[in-house]
Amino acid sequence: MQFARLNGVVIHHQVIGAAPDKPTIVFANSLGTDYRIWRDVIVRMVGDYSIIAYDKRGHGLSELGNAEITMDDHINDLIALIEHFEAKNVIICGLSVGGMIAQGVAAKRPDLVRAMILCDTGHKIGTPDMWNARISAIKEQGIAAISDAILERWFAKDYRRADNADFTGYRMMLERTPVEGYVGTCAAIRDSDFTKSSSELVMPVICVVGTEDGSTPPSLVGEMARLIPGAMYQEIPGAAHLPCIEKPVELSEIIKAFTERLSTN
Numbered sequence: 001m002q003f004a005r006l007n008g009v010v011i012h013h014q015v016i017g018a019a020p021d022k023p024t025i026v027f028a029n030s031l032g033t034d035y036r037i038w039r040d041v042i043v044r045m046v047g048d049y050s051i052i053a054y055d056k057r058g059h060g061l062s063e064l065g066n067a068e069i070t071m072d073d074h075i076n077d078l079i080a081l082i083e084h085f086e087a088k089n090v091i092i093c094g095l096s097v098g099g100m101i102a103q104g105v106a107a108k109r110p111d112l113v114r115a116m117i118l119c120d121t122g123h124k125i126g127t128p129d130m131w132n133a134r135i136s137a138i139k140e141q142g143i144a145a146i147s148d149a150i151l152e153r154w155f156a157k158d159y160r161r162a163d164n165a166d167f168t169g170y171r172m173m174l175e176r177t178p179v180e181g182y183v184g185t186c187a188a189i190r191d192s193d194f195t196k197s198s199s200e201l202v203m204p205v206i207c208v209v210g211t212e213d214g215s216t217p218p219s220l221v222g223e224m225a226r227l228i229p230g231a232m233y234q235e236i237p238g239a240a241h242l243p244c245i246e247k248p249v250e251l252s253e254i255i256k257a258f259t260e261r262l263s264t265n
């Protein structure tokens with residue numbers, strides 16, 4: 001089954017199993033994307049990890065639920081998904097808002113989480129004014145009206161070529177995100193601050209960022225890494241906000257090196 005009703009909302013997901021002794025990685029996606037962004041990372045993980053990927057509510061094929069989405073909704077959905085599969089000691093790899101959701105799950109249910117890869121994210125992202133302006137623009141004109149600006153933050157210049165079919169494809173993924181899901185999640189990010197809870201985390205964490213990231217730049221991700229006790233920090237040269245798409249080989253190698261160290265500790 002690819003759908004499960006969790007907290008009253010149908011959540012679209014994918015599970016790729018592995019031998020029972022293999023670790024489980026859960027992938028949480030970013031604003032305006034669905035779990036297909038992880039494809040080129042997941043293919044490099046198959047067999048060595050059990051993999052769960054999902055579309056957060058209001059994105060991809062998952063239902064919206066309430067029109068007002070809170071970060072707690074997203075956090076509770078991920079907790080419910082992990083429990084649905086009776087997964088233990090999961091490693092969460094969260095990108096941008098997915099990384100905020102991961103921080104929320106780790107704070108609320110540390111018993112479920114073995115470690116985290118926080119990718120192009122922050123303990124706090126943007127300012128209330130910035131999010132309110134984005135919400136208003138999208139409610140008035142739709143996502144396509146501001147998608148060029150978003151894609152400039154998502155992808156490095158070389159990737160944003162008109163002849164790059166993948167770039168066109170990800171533009172469609174962004175522009176086809178349900179407006180309610182997108183703006184609801186903007187509001188959830190606007191209202192979230194994990195500064196305190198993430199400074200109290202007790203688990204292995206690596207913070208990863210593309211050097212060209214225009215949404216959650218290295219300065220922000222570095223600040224988050226310094227906040228989380230013992231967190232590691234690594235940059236991916238040449239990638240922007242979505243290294244899972246632009247630099248999947250490099251990101252997969254970082255994930256594998258980090259998780260292999262966990263099993264020897």
Ligand SMILES: O=C(O)CCC(=O)CC(=O)O
Nearest residue numbers: 030031096097150153215
């Ligand atoms: O990507 C996210 O999940 C939130 C950060 C963001 O605003 C990305 C963008 O610049 O559109």
